[in-house]
Amino acid sequence: MSELLACRGVTVRFGGLTALDGLDLAVGRGQILGLIGPNGSGKTTLFNAVTGIYEIASGEIVLDGRDISQLSPQNIYRAGIARTFQRSRLCLPLTVFDNIMIGNHQRLDNGLWFNLFRRGRLRAQFEENFAKARLLVKTFNANLAERLFSAAGALGMIDRRRVEICRALVSEPKLLLLDEPSAGMTREETRELMDDILLARDRIRGLTIIIIEHEMSVIERITEHCAVLNYGKKICEGAFREVAADLRVQEAYLGQAVAGNG
Amino acid sequence: MTHAARRDGRGWATAAFTIVTCAVFLLLFLFLQQLWAVFALLAAGIVIAVVAARCGLLARANAGFADHGRKTSALLVVALLVVAGFFHNAPYPLLMLSTVLLFIAACLGLHIQSGYAGIINFAGAAFFGIGAYTTAVLSAHTAIPHLPVLAAGGVMAALIGSILILPVLRTYGYYEALVTIAFGILFRTFMEVNNTFGGPQGLTLPGLDLFGWSFNNSLSLGGIDISFYMNYLLLSLLLVVGGIAIVLRIERSWVGLNLDAVRLDETAAKAFGISVARWKITAFTLGNLLCGIAGGVYGMMQGFISPASFAFSDSLIMISIIILGGIGNPWGVIPAAAIIIMLPEKLQFIQEYRFLLYGILVILILLFRPQGLMPRRLRAYFPGSEVRE
Amino acid sequence: MEFGLFAQYTFNGLMLGVVYAMVAVGFTLFFGVLDIIQFSHGDVLMAGAFAGLASFLGMQALGIHSPVVLAVGVVLAAGLGMALLGAVVAKYFVLPLRSAPSLNTLLITLMLGSVLRELVRLFFPNGSEPQPFPRLLPGGAFHWGGFTLQYGSALLLIGGALTIVAVDLVVTRTKLGLAIRAIAQDGETAKIMGINFERVVLITFALGSALGGLGGVVYGFYYSEINFNIGLLLGIIGFSAAIVGGLGNIYGAVIGGFLFAALQTIGSVALPFSSAYNNVFAFAAIIILIAWKPTGLIPEKTSERV
Numbered sequence: 012m013s014e015l016l017a018c019r020g021v022t023v024r025f026g027g028l029t030a031l032d033g034l035d036l037a038v039g040r041g042q043i044l045g046l047i048g049p050n051g052s053g054k055t056t057l058f059n060a061v062t063g064i065y066e067i068a069s070g071e072i073v074l075d076g077r078d079i080s081q082l083s084p085q086n087i088y089r090a091g092i093a094r095t096f097q098r099s100r101l102c103l104p105l106t107v108f109d110n111i112m113i114g115n116h117q118r119l120d121n122g123l124w125f126n127l128f129r130r131g132r133l134r135a136q137f138e139e140n141f142a143k144a145r146l147l148v149k150t151f152n153a154n155l156a157e158r159l160f161s162a163a164g165a166l167g168m169i170d171r172r173r174v175e176i177c178r179a180l181v182s183e184p185k186l187l188l189l190d191e192p193s194a195g196m197t198r199e200e201t202r203e204l205m206d207d208i209l210l211a212r213d214r215i216r217g218l219t220i221i222i223i224e225h226e227m228s229v230i231e232r233i234t235e236h237c238a239v240l241n242y243g244k245k246i247c248e249g250a251f252r253e254v255a256a257d258l259r260v261q262e263a264y265l266g267q268a269v270a271g272n273g
Numbered sequence: 274m275t276h277a278a279r280r281d282g283r284g285w286a287t288a289a290f291t292i293v294t295c296a297v298f299l300l301l302f303l304f305l306q307q308l309w310a311v312f313a314l315l316a317a318g319i320v321i322a323v324v325a326a327r328c329g330l331l332a333r334a335n336a337g338f339a340d341h342g343r344k345t346s347a348l349l350v351v352a353l354l355v356v357a358g359f360f361h362n363a364p365y366p367l368l369m370l371s372t373v374l375l376f377i378a379a380c381l382g383l384h385i386q387s388g389y390a391g392i393i394n395f396a397g398a399a400f401f402g403i404g405a406y407t408t409a410v411l412s413a414h415t416a417i418p419h420l421p422v423l424a425a426g427g428v429m430a431a432l433i434g435s436i437l438i439l440p441v442l443r444t445y446g447y448y449e450a451l452v453t454i455a456f457g458i459l460f461r462t463f464m465e466v467n468n469t470f471g472g473p474q475g476l477t478l479p480g481l482d483l484f485g486w487s488f489n490n491s492l493s494l495g496g497i498d499i500s501f502y503m504n505y506l507l508l509s510l511l512l513v514v515g516g517i518a519i520v521l522r523i524e525r526s527w528v529g530l531n532l533d534a535v536r537l538d539e540t541a542a543k544a545f546g547i548s549v550a551r552w553k554i555t556a557f558t559l560g561n562l563l564c565g566i567a568g569g570v571y572g573m574m575q576g577f578i579s580p581a582s583f584a585f586s587d588s589l590i591m592i593s594i595i596i597l598g599g600i601g602n603p604w605g606v607i608p609a610a611a612i613i614i615m616l617p618e619k620l621q622f623i624q625e626y627r628f629l630l631y632g633i634l635v636i637l638i639l640l641f642r643p644q645g646l647m648p649r650r651l652r653a654y655f656p657g658s659e660v661r662e
Numbered sequence: 663m664e665f666g667l668f669a670q671y672t673f674n675g676l677m678l679g680v681v682y683a684m685v686a687v688g689f690t691l692f693f694g695v696l697d698i699i700q701f702s703h704g705d706v707l708m709a710g711a712f713a714g715l716a717s718f719l720g721m722q723a724l725g726i727h728s729p730v731v732l733a734v735g736v737v738l739a740a741g742l743g744m745a746l747l748g749a750v751v752a753k754y755f756v757l758p759l760r761s762a763p764s765l766n767t768l769l770i771t772l773m774l775g776s777v778l779r780e781l782v783r784l785f786f787p788n789g790s791e792p793q794p795f796p797r798l799l800p801g802g803a804f805h806w807g808g809f810t811l812q813y814g815s816a817l818l819l820i821g822g823a824l825t826i827v828a829v830d831l832v833v834t835r836t837k838l839g840l841a842i843r844a845i846a847q848d849g850e851t852a853k854i855m856g857i858n859f860e861r862v863v864l865i866t867f868a869l870g871s872a873l874g875g876l877g878g879v880v881y882g883f884y885y886s887e888i889n890f891n892i893g894l895l896l897g898i899i900g901f902s903a904a905i906v907g908g909l910g911n912i913y914g915a916v917i918g919g920f921l922f923a924a925l926q927t928i929g930s931v932a933l934p935f936s937s938a939y940n941n942v943f944a945f946a947a948i949i950i951l952i953a954w955k956p957t958g959l960i961p962e963k964t965s966e967r968v
Contacts, residue, residue, distance in 0.1 A: 062544055088546035102537040105530075106651050112527070113534045117546045119527045123555060126526035127519065133526055137654050162651055178545070393765060395772075440953035446764055447699040450772075451901055452952050458898070459945035466938035585894065589776055596769065629780035632773040636755065639770045643762060 015040045015219045016061070016092075016186055020070035021080075023053075023060050023243075030056040032243040033070065038186070043212070043220045045234035045251065047227075049263055053243040054223045055097055058188050062094055063087040075185065089117055093179035094188035097223075099171055103164030107155070107174050110163050111144045114178035147177050150214055151207045169200040173207060180211065180218075189222040193229055201226060205233055227255070239263065287330055288337025288345050294321070296352035299611070300359055302619065303366040311619060335647045338604045340656045342521055349607075350514065357506055367502035368574070369618050374509035375571045377610045380594045381516040381603060382563030387592075388601040388649070389529060390556035391536030392441060393450055396457030397591035400430040400561045402583030404568025406464070409476040409578060419482050423569040430565025431558045441557060442550050445539065457588050464580035475579025478572050481505070488573070505574040512570065516563055520603040523559075525654050532556055533652075586628050593631045596638055599645025608646055666808020673811065673819075675927035676920075677884055680822035683919030684877030685900025686907065687826055688870035690915040691833070693904070694846035695866045698756060698767045702775030703874055704897015706747060708890065709778050710740040710875025711795070711882045712786055718796050733798040740875040748871025749864045757863065775893065783890040792889045795882035815884060822880045829873055830912050842866050846910060895941065902948045906955075922947075 016038045023031040031053045038044045046054050059065040061072055063084040072080040079087050093114065101110050112119065120126070120136060141159070149156040151173045158166070163174055172192055179187055192208070193201040212218050224230050230237060231251045239247040239254055241263040247254050254260055298318055305311050325331050338345050353370070360366040379401050386392040394400070404426035411422045440452040465473045480489030481504070488504040523529050534542040535552045542549055572578045594613050598605025617627040638645060685707055692700045700706075717739030721732055755774060759767050783789045799814025833839040841862045844852040853859045881896075882888045903922050907914025922944070929943050 064540065064544065084543040085546040085548060088544065094544060096541065100538055100541040102534060102541075104537065104649075105533055109530055109533070109652055112530055113542070113545050113547070116527075116531065116534075121527050121531060123528060126528040127522045130522070134655055160651065160653070182545075391765070393768070437949065440949055440956070443956040444952060447768060447901075448905065448952055448956055450699075450701075450768055451898065451905070452949055455898060455902075455945040455948045458894070459942055459949070462945070463942050466942065586776065589772070592769065593773075626780070626784060628776060629784060632777035632780060635773045636770055636777070639762075639766050639773075640755070640758060643766055 013040050014038065014073075015042075015075060016221075017073045018057070018061070018070065019073070021057070021060055021072060022068045022070055023056055023065050024068045030243050031060060031067075034240070034243065034245055036238055036245060038219055038221060039236075041217055041219055042236060043222065043234045045230040045237035046221055046223045046240065047225075047230060047237055047254075048240035048246075052240040052263070054240055055190055056243070057240070058094060058190055058221075058223070061087070061188065062092055088182070091182075091185035092188065093182055093184035093186075095172075095175045095179055095190055095192060097190040097194065099175060101163045101171055101175055101178075103162065105163060106160045107148070107163055107166070108141065108144055108159040110174055111147070111159075111178050111181050112140060114181040115140060115144075117182065144177070144181065147181055148173070150211055151177060168195055169204060172196070172204055176208070176211070180215065183215070185217070185219060187218060187220045189220060191223050191225065193224060193226045201229060205229055209233060231255075284333050284337035285341045285344065286337070287333040288341065289348055291325075291330075291334040291337075292345065292348050292352050295608070296356055300356050302615070303356070303360060303369070308620075331647070335602075335604070335650065338647070339650045339653065342656065346514065346517060350510065353510060357503065361497065361499045361503060364500045364502050367500050367506050369615055371502060371506045371509045371574060372571070372618075373611050373614045374506065374513050375567045375574070376591070376594065376614050377606055378509065378512045378516045378567035379564045380591050380598075380606045380610055381513070381520050382560040382567070383591055384560075384595055384601075384603055384606060385520060385523060385532075385556050385563070386560035387595055388603075389523065389532035389536060390553055392553060392557055392560075393453070393592070394557075394560065395450055395453040395585070395588050395592065396437075396460065397564060398583040398585070398587035399457045399460035400434060400564040401568035401571065401587075401591075402460060402464070402578070402580075403430040403433055404565030405478075405572030405578045405583070406470055406476070407565070408569035408572050409478045410470070412479050412573070413476070418484075419573075420484075423481075423566055423573075426569030426572075427562040427564075427566035430568070431562040434557060434561035435554075438554055438557060442553055454585070457585050461580045461584050464583070471579070473580060475577060475581075477577050478575070480576065481508070481570070481573040483508075489576075502574075505570065508570060509567075509574075512567060517603055519559075519563075524603070524652060525656070528552075528555070529652060589628070590631060593635045596635050597645055599647040599649060601649030602645070602647045605645055605647035664808060666806075666810075669806070669809035671927055671931060673809075673815070675923045677815065677819055677923075678926065679920035679923035680819055680826075681877050681881050681884075681896070681919075682899055682903050682922050683826055683916040684822060684873050684880065685896050686903035686915035686919045687829060687912055688874045689901050689904035690907070690909055690912055691829075691842075691866055691870040693909040695842060695849075695863050696756065696760075698764065699771070699901060700751065700756065700867070700870075701768060701771040701897065701901070702751065702778060702893075703771075703871070704895070704900055705775040705778040705893035706744055706751075706871050707874040707878040707881070707896055707900075708888070708893030709747065709782065709878070710744040710871075711878030711888045711892075712782050712793075712890075713743040713875065714740040714879045714882060715793060715795060715888065716786075718798075729798045729800075732796065736796070736798065737876065737879055740879045741872045744875025744878075745868035745872040748867040748869075748874075751871070752864050752867035753860075756867075757860065775897065779890055779893060786890070789890055792887050795886050795888050797883075797886060799883055818880050818884055822877070825873060825876055826912075826916060829869060832869065833912060838862070838865060898948070899944060902951065906951065 014037050018034055018036040021031055021034045022029065034057065048054055056065065060067050063082055067080055071078050074090055074092065077090065079090055082090065102113065126133060145156050145159060148159065155170055155173055163171060166174065192204060196204065212220065222234065234251060237251050237254045238245050239260050246259045246263060247257045301314055305314060357367060357370060379397060383394050383397045386394045407426040407429040408422055411417055411425055412419065437452055437456055441449055444452065464470055470476060480487060482488065489501050491501045492499040492503065531547055531552050534547055535549050539549050590613060594606060594609045597613065598609030613631065617624045623630060685704060688703050689699065692698060714736035718732055718736050721735050726732060751774060755770050756767060759770060799817055802813050804811045804813065833842055841857045844855065844857055845859060845862055849859060899922055903918030904915045906921060907918035925947055926940060926944055930940055933943065
């Protein structure tokens with residue numbers, strides 16, 4: 012299995028605080044990698060470093076053989092990494108369709124002249140993208156496909172999450188980063204969402220996913236491989252069962268149940 | 274007829290009814306001279322507006338405006354022409370209407386900045402003034418025809434605005450506001466202390482002359498005398514129609530989507546590959562351009578400009594118009610500008626208190642109805658053609 | 663430049679710096695607890711000066727002529743009056759908009775400033791004209807070479823500086839200050855820890871606004887003249903000073919205030935333009951500064967959580 016993303020010695024510092032300390036991490040093509048670790052262990056920081064929102068102090072991040080560590084967030088997105096956010100970052104006053112099109116931004120014709128004075132061609136483009144968005148949302152949930160022109164703010168939590176994932180998937184990324192997709196949802200909703208994610212992965216060939224989760228049952232169910240972070244370092248890596256049995260991991264989670272109710 | 278279509282038809286009918294009512298109201302407002310009559314009219318207007326809002330008529334009218342842009346614009350233009358025709362030989366109402374139209378045009382420019390890109394420009398009056406001053410200087414010292422002169426006013430506003438682009442791009446929110454406030458005050462102070470542009474006494478401008486058509490000559494059409502202000506009114510109307518068309522097309526396109534994304538969440542926008550800088554520059558430049566052009570026409574219509582006409586409080590008036598109308602909804606600018614510009618003109622005794630009243634008005638709106646008179650609606654790229662829920 | 667003139671300029675600069683710092687500290691305190699900018703804060707300073715003037719006129723009408731009593735009355739009226747105003751602003755205009763976009767807070771405070779300005783202009787007797795501010799400070803002066811230092815002015819400089827120090831002591835050394843800092847760190851957590859969020863916010867606004875009001879009195883005593891629109895300028899410069907010093911940092915704001923005063927004083931001496939351009943340069947400096955260092959020379963405390 013070839014590597015899609017490789018982080019080598021990635022270090023991120025905020026002033027005196029080292030949030031990521033020489034992290035090495037590799038994800039194989041088509042893999043679902045679980046990223047676990049206690050709060051503040053650097054999981055989201057890693058996502059922010061990979062997507063270019065934080066600058067890395069040293070190390071390199073390679074996507075498909077290309078060093079992306081110096082690219083801007085825009086260019087990293089163009090290179091094929093899309094993400095969701097821990098705290099939902101949908102544009103709530105906009106429609107579901109608008110939110111998904113934000114993810115599809117780079118395939119749209121954004122020229123001022125085109126948009127203002129080529130309304131006929133814009134219409135064709137709009138209809139094409141509407142069909143595309145509808146198809147994508149349908150993969151997730153047929154009901155949601157009927158609500159493409161509702162405000163995102165009018166949706167329930169699970170539907171917002173679905174829209175967020177659709178917004179990330181619409182650009183057909185090579186790598187999808189999911190930051191705690193189960194946050195704020197009930198167990199039932201979480202299970203439903205994981206079904207959706209697995210289904211989407213089956214339908215979109217070659218999609219690679221890194222998922223941050225606290226819900227260990229989620230990790231156990233959907234990941235093939237996990238890495239555990241603590242204090243910005245990787246302390247352990249392997250299949251979920253091996254990782255869960257690792258003493259260091261139990262120590263990092265001291266006071267929290269290792270499996271089950273996370 | 275399907276249910277949706279019927280609802281749709283009612284939206285348009287309500288919008289049309291609203292326009293006609295407003296036109297009648299406007300006509301009476303301009304026509305009545307006695308103070309008690311004006312007050313009675315205003316009281317009636319407020320009652321009608323409140324009742325209409327309670328019955329959901331305003332919301333339906335708002336929907337009508339959004340879904341039937343072409344028809345409502347046409348009706349609006351006709352209604353305004355009827356009112357203007359009624360006052361064809363009365364300079365004062367025509368001047369007032371033209372002023373309102375020019376403020377609408379300028380505020381549409383600011384609306385692109387604040388309503389879509391989220392850049393609140395507290396120097397609106399300064400950019401309006403740059404347009405007016407550019408027009409004054411070019412028409413006084415060169416023989417350039419007036420159409421390119423007016424365009425130059427807009428371009429100059431956009432160019433000078435580009436000085437602010439760097440600080441505007443590097444900051445957000447409060448810092449950005451500080452930059453535009455500082456610029457607005459700088460502009461006025463500079464114009465006052467600088468003798469090249471007439472200092473505090475200001476400059477006089479010639480009347481507009483387009484293709485040999487002199488705007489300051491009264492007309493006579495089939496024996497009916499028409500005030501020369503009608504020329505300016507028609508030009509201002511043209512500017513507003515153009516402005517509305519541009520703003521609506523911006524909103525109903527990927528450009529509007531990009532601007533919204535930048536306003537609502539810059540970090541997320543960047544993460545999805547949207548260039549925040551590009552869209553902020555686009556919105557800021559377009560907005561200042563429109564503002565500058567409106568300022569140029571305003572200068573020529575007034576025949577005289579001075580720094581005092583472009584003070585910080587005038588910028589606040591423009592912002593008040595946008596907030597009152599409903600930030601993000603270009604249609605809201607129209608009634609809001611009419612109310613804010615005409616009320617103190619008509620009721621001279623409140624002229625002195627107008628900044629105080631606007632301040633209180635905006636505070637009340639922000640506290641109790643932050644969405645304004647006509648709240649923004651969800652984007653429809655091609656209204657009427659989409660799958661409706 | 664001869665020594666006397668130099669000393670005079672330096673003193674003028676210091677005096678200006680104290681006034682700017684007194685405004686800037688308010689901005690920075692408010693930003694600390696609520697992450698908002700109270701744009702009307704400059705006009706609070708103006709209102710403080712006018713409250714002081716009004717109380718002076720009132721006391722005089724009552725037949726009080728002792729300069730000490732009058733001066734104390736002026737200071738109290740400005741300080742307490744503005745403390746009250748600040749708390750009212752926070753309670754009825756700023757806190758209700760907590761969940762709205764931050765733009766709304768910006769607009770509402772800006773409009774409040776405009777309302778304050780207009781109220782004074784329209785309803786203070788002859789308010790649109792500059793008003794003479796009473797000279798209540800001890801006369802007499804100290805001469806050193808060509809430099810004349812009015813005792814009153816020296817008193818103002820020291821008094822202003824001590825007030826800022828006092829506010830800083832309240833914030834760093836008292837239990838109330840601990841609550842203010844806790845909220846500045848993390849409002850949600852502070853609430854959970856049993857801190858009365860609203861009360862602390864109101865007190866912070868009262869404290870900062872009182873300081874602003876006293877700044878107005880210092881301004882009035884020093885320049886002997888106040889005007890309804892001094893607040894706009896002082897507010898913008900005070901805000902800029904707070905930004906330069908890094909919002910949320912009291913001594914940063916003080917440094918920012920003195921930096922602006924120095925820039926303006928040096929500018930008025932060194933630049934080959936008439937003094938009419940003073941404000942043009944001040945505003946140009948603000949724009950350039952923000953373009954260069956958007957969040958100040960000392961960086962702002964918070965960063966956005968992604």
